């Protein structure tokens with residue numbers, strides 16, 4: 674877990690922390706090459722958020738820095 678994730682997990686009630694993690698795991702960051710990771714895997718938190726923002730990042734698969742698509746998965750984990 675990243676420092677930010679640790680802090681939130683510690684201060685929030687267990688139920689909320691669990692929900693926050695679950696939500697963050699549903700938010701995916703996808704590269705143009707198709708490689709994707711969850712926001713949670715990237716050490717981030719995305720909770721109770723909407724929309725499809727973009728994030729500039731370096732992809733570990735194709736090693737290119739580009740704008741990644743951020744979207745929320747709806748299927749169960």
Ligand SMILES: [Zn+2]
Pocket residue numbers: 704705706707708732733734735736737
């Ligand atoms: Zn890529």
